[in-house]
Amino acid sequence: MGCSICRTRLNFGRALSKVSLFFTMLLIFMYFFYCFSGLCNSIPRTQFNLQTLTPEYASQNELKERDGSAVRSVSYDEVLLASSSIQPQIPDSIERESLPSNGISVSNTFGSKKFPQAIIIGVKKGGTRALLEFLRIHPDVRAVGAEPHFFDRFYDKGLEWYRHLMPRTIDGQITMEKTPSYFVTKEAPSRLCALNCQTKLIVVVRDPVTRAVSDYTQTLSKSPGLPSFETLVYKNATSRTIDVSWSAVRIGMYAKHLENWLQHFPLSSFLFVSGERLVSDPAGEMGRVQDFLGLKRIVSDKHFYFNQTKGFPCLKKPEGSSRPRCLGKSKGRTHPHIPAEVLQNLREFYRPFNLRFYHMSGQDFGWD
Template sequence: MGCGGCRIRFNLWKVLSKASVCFTMVLIFTYFFYCLTGFCDSTPRALFKQQAPHRGYDISDDRRRMLEDLRPSPRFPLDARSVRNGTAAAPRAQQVDAEGQRSKNESTQSSGIPVSNTFGSKRFPQAIIIGVKKGGTRALLEFLRIHPDVRAFGAEPHFFDRFYDKGLEWYRNLMPRTLDGQITMEKTPSYFVTKEAPSRVCTMNCQTKLIVVVRDPVTRAVSDYTQTLSKNPGLPSFQSLALKNATTGLIDTSWSAVRIGLYAKHLESWLQYFPLSQFLFVSGERLVSDPAGEMGRVQDFLGLKRVISDKHFYFNQTKGFPCLKKPEGSSRPRCLGKSKGRPHPDIHSEVLQRLRDFYRPFNHRFYQLSGQDFGWD
């Protein structure tokens, strides 16, 4: 009886021992299974695919795929020196070096968004062409855009004379993106004659460089009238607009075409906020007769390497002013539009002489203020 009880206890112990061994083996198997699963999930996806190309469906695939779809496209650094050395793309496109260009193509394919829109940053203009109307501002801006270190807003934003209430952030967002070492520019000729413009520009940045393209005020007034006449054929004659009274010959300074030519008066307003060293006065006449020479002065003023030279220009006999030679990849040269170079109407020489006499003291004062004699007399 006692021996039978011993045998029962002994058999029960053997059963329990076997059960514990089985349970331990299950635990070990489960541990290794999860370890292996974790290892597979942490393995790089491309490597894992090579090792097990025919693996069955796993929900972790969907999770990784979703994360990859949400991950932003990589951005690639640019070397601004390649832009300054002239190895970049055309000025109107965002310049990138060779590696950046390849990266742009790859990222465009993956995300569908051109990377050129994300390179650089929008900055306030470091230089502004502030005047004058019909002096050659459009030609100057187009010539400057040849330079790889210049990025310019193409249209005239008129922020400091018409849209100032929209705020400086609105203005900054108009500007093109620039890389380090590039200059942001814009041109609005009416700034020069707008009373509030000097203080407003200074509020933005009193270190802004200012470029004024000036031209013989008599010729400029005739050109201004010609432009207006092309839009309004019923316009009164130049003489009736320029003179208050044909008998006395008094000049009507309330007419904008005449008032703009009072360069000294307008410059005095700007000199209240900016030192003369921050101005460059470009001769509209020399911009026609010697565009490369004037552009050399402009590049020096802006602290740019002299890239724009004689090789970029040819004189268009039909239009009567220089055009840019055919750029690489283009079928024709770049000339300003039909609105430039219009033939002037015939104006009586006596009216023109009265205007010259009227402007003479203002011209001399402008020569004194600017430190340049433009030889209009």
């Protein structure tokens, strides 16, 4: 009798152990299922505040005093990883380009957001958009699609805001952005150097006369009632004095703007890309760019074909697509007719600036 009771209890204990094991395995299975399906991300996480960082951690990310304002050193990459609760505002134009229709970033899983190691700083209507699109083919380049305009328009928003605009990168990848107006903005060099004086700077330059006409053509497409090019280019129509206050003229005075940048960055920090060669020999010019950035030469002839209608090269394999693609309708506009005398006067005005720029950059672009 006693043995029968013992056996019953033993069997019940074994059954209870099997039930417990079953439920334990079930819970483990459900946990892994939720994790693999991405639902683990909904689990609350500890939020950090920059103000509550320990003295030891804060000392590694101490502030630098530059130009009378406090600026974080580049080493505070780690701080942003700890401060995931900070959500700076992003311009609509950038947000739309970096986020898909569901509002969730497609690259929010791997890597981290870093300040750009290289920036295309100029010039407007020189070929900066084409250069950026060509560079984005390279697997080791991640770039902001829209122009952040941080160092000229939105500097007061702070470095946190600026970094948040950057794409995530992994080891071996370069973060880049382009804002052509940086080159002609007086405050941009000192502001950028306060962040990182080792930043690599790319300037796409083009015959300043052609560039000015292209600039005017773009503005005319948006404002059909704009005065003629001849009216705007002259400060005094009688004396034929060129109006340097007109931005279409001022931007092409490359030597003047470069002087401002060389007060903060050495010449070795710059690569001057020919806008003309970017059209006639995109692979050759892209080879120079990849060498300057320390990248393997991946972007080559196989990526380009020349579009006779538009008059410039297009991509056979643009980023994220297997179909050929040219730049938008705004590229390759037909220029309005401008009297040859006006163009010649403008060319004579630019000649001393061009020669000086050739000397400063160490390159003869052959515009004269």
